[in-house]
Amino acid sequence: MSLSKDPPVKSWSSEFHLAVAAIQAYNPAELPIEQDQKQFNEINKFEVPSNIIIEQVILDERYRQESKNHLEKVLKQYEDVLDEKWKEPNDRLHGEWVYTKEEDNEMDKVILYIHGGGYYLGSPKRFRETTSKHAEYAKARVFAIGYRLAPQNQFPASLCDSVAAYLYLLNPGLEAGFKPINPKKIVFVGESAGAxxxxxxxxxxxxxxxxxxxxxxxxxxxxxxxxxMPSFLNAELDKVDILPKTFGFREIGPSSPVADEYIANAKALSDKIAQKKPTIVGHPSFTEVPRFQLYCANEALAIPYVSPMLAESLGDLPPILCQLGELERLRDEGILFSYKAAYPNEYQLPSYATKNFEKSPFKNPTKVILEVYDDMTHGWRMFTFIKPSQVALERCGDFIKRVTSIKDNDTSMIDLLKEDAVSPSISISPSFIGMRVSVDGEIRELNKTDQDCLKWDKIGIVPKK
Incomplete structure (x- = not known):
């Protein structure tokens, strides 16, 4: 998209249009992967406001070890399709606290923030503007975790680190400087891959x-x-979304030390899978195309901790706020996830992943608030100069405040929202509220077309490139 053209969406300001176009014009595919990673972290350096405090932390390895012990038990059924190197980290797990001076001694609300970046980009430092905003809007302390990235680290290295960070909050050592945090006072916040x-x-x-x-x-x-999902494949979004229609969002790229090691490890894993011949939960389409994710082998795509949308059941989870942009590729998968979580007995999709649903112990509906923002692309919240970003951050902050104040498990959906945060005309079920949010922050019912993806007949089937 040319920077000189008028905005492709009528409601976009010129400033927003130029910002989106600049991201679309950035093409790191020809860069060595490690150079792309370094360059991404150096873009848009953020000057920390005077009212924000940053404290960097290196976690004791016991948290990773405890996390690893839990993962080995749960993931044993998938071990034949996983790269075992995740068990041998070559760095220390780090994170940083972000909070306002006003919240200096408050630990009654804690956000565990997990940054985005396609599982191969990003760091807590790179997303300080975002974490600072969350600290301000939610009036909470934010703990941002620097999880291990692909392609240097394959799934489940990132999951091991996110679980370790949570265990750190629940059971800190004396050196941490804070007391164990009640899990009900912790809210996970993530964007894109981090979400x-x-x-x-x-x-x-x-x-x-x-x-x-x-x-x-x-x-x-x-x-x-x-x-x-249909929105990922929608060619019309090529003009407006910042995410490319590239499987895995980027390929490994030119030869480099990291790329060469990744290729060797991927081949070794492929050979292991061929030798073990494990029973794979998934669809034949998984193995009809070459590997396309830096994060995992194709045979691992339907593991629920890789693709949560494909989980057998999304019931019995804590309350979830899901915010999506109307014009983003990831819209439909977010919508389907939300409905599967809120109505686990009704949306048993895809059939290959939910064939044992009746045996699942997790059938109780998860309370879900789904917000679809008119005319917004992926990652619109990082453009803090536009009103939809401010509205989304404010609504997210309000959700965090309310969900951490719940006294019992019988809270109603309306208790999760401020009185003025939902229109009286919007229907509310015991487990679901869905709404559209206009560019001016006005609330209305979801569009009828927002539910079209629930009828998609190719859910969980890898499309042919």
């Missing part, structure tokens, strides 16, 4: 029988690594 990882972490904690946090606010979650 997918936040939901994967929720599912894992549920399945492992570990304490669940108070809730999760997932912003444009990437929950379908098969790229099967």
């Amino acid at each position: 997918g990882l936040a939901l994967a972490t929720l599912l894992f904690l549920r399945d492992a029988g570990l304490p669940l946090p108070g809730g999760a606010a997932v912003l444009s979650p990437w929950v379908d690594l098969t790229h099967s």
